[in-house]
Amino acid sequence: MGPDPIVHVPVWVDEFAPIDYQTQWMGYVQIAVAGGAMLGYLVAGIVARFGGSVYLTWRFNFFLQAVLFLPLLLGFILTKKKLIDVPIDHFEFGEFASRSLFVCMTFALCALYFVVTGIQYWVMQYCMVIFHVSRIAVVLFFTVVSSTAPTLGVWFGGWSCDKLGGYKGGSQLISLKLSLCFALISAIMAIASSMVTDIETFVGALWICLFAGGSLMPICVGVLMTTVPAYMRSFSSAFSMLIYNLFGYFLAPFLSGVVMDRFGSPASLEGSTQALVYGWRLVTWWSLFGVGFYTIGFFTAEYKSKYRRPRVDSHRQPYHPESLVTPDFGSYDLARQATAREGEPPETPESGTSTSSQPEVPTRDEISYEVARQRIGTAGI
Secondary structure, eight states, rough: OOOOHHHHHHHHHHHHHGGHHHHHHHHHHHHHHHHHHHHHHHHHHHHHOOOOOSSSSSHHHOOOOOOOHHHHHHHHSOOOOOHHHOOOOOOOOHHHHOOOHHHHHHHHHHHHHHHHHHHHHHHHHHHHSOOOOOHHHHHHHHHHHHHHHHHHHHHHHHHHHHHHHHHSGGGGGHHHHHHHHHHHHHHHHHHHHOOOOSSHHHHHHHHHHHHHHHHHHHHHHHHHHHOOOOHHHHHHHHHHHHHHIIIIIHHHHHHHHHHHHOOOOTTTHHHHHHHHHHHHHHHHTTTHHHHHHHHHOOOOOOHHHSOOOOOGGGGGGGOGGGGOOOOOOOOOOHHHHHHHHHOOOOOOOOOOOOOOGSSSEEEEEEHHHHHHHHHHHHHTT
């Protein structure tokens, strides 16, 4: 029930958010997801600690979630169909997969989620074994780091992108360059956290890593929405979510666990330490894949903006006659002759001269009709 609305939230924000604040709205969505998860853990913990009555049991959490979904469901029901229905002629998966910028942004975010999931999964055991820190100390510092760094980063990334023009149109290259800078900072700090020997430097590097990673999230999610036409956005969002779960959230603990089993043994302290070191390095150095995908995406977008015609999807959209504007005349002489003809009385042909031998000069209305007809006919090119 939960993942279905989450899939369509970026599509909704991209369609209805104010033009000057679209990236910040994307950031607010990411903050809401993290804040909702933290609030859910808090409520579940309180119920588990102080529950025990007939009504305040583990079932209360599910009832509460169902009740909170009712306003969302009511809002979708009351939304006008013309605001959410998009006509679809046909769908081609090959056309969808051929959009290189979409593929690059999807796997770049996938690498980011891989790193974040691996950090969340192993940070407590890594700090306890490598830095000899107590469990409660790790819980306290990581709670502060994980709640402040991504939240501030998401807000800062959305704000800075909007100040530079947003992620649409001619500002897309600027937003991609900004996200590439954030990705580099995040990767450098992630790798640094696997090499430091004191807990203070480790915490600082981890905070900057999560801050920079949070900063690029709203930019990349916004760019991801612009890489596909309107009729493909819902499916593209769902497909991206599938990739994130398979190659991000699931792959991170699985692959790092395989590496730990290969290079160390939990039976001894030395083997456990070596296993954690190799597993943590795999998680943090995986961020280089994200930098690579961001780099490829940036140069791909730059190449297309300079040397290739933009992809036209106007033939997918419904035709509205009222959207036509009066076209400019292609020939000044033709327009002048038409104007002169409309303002003069009809000429009487001289004796012995056939009217059919004189060339026909089209009127202004005929020129406008012909230009409009040619534009409509070439809209799908």
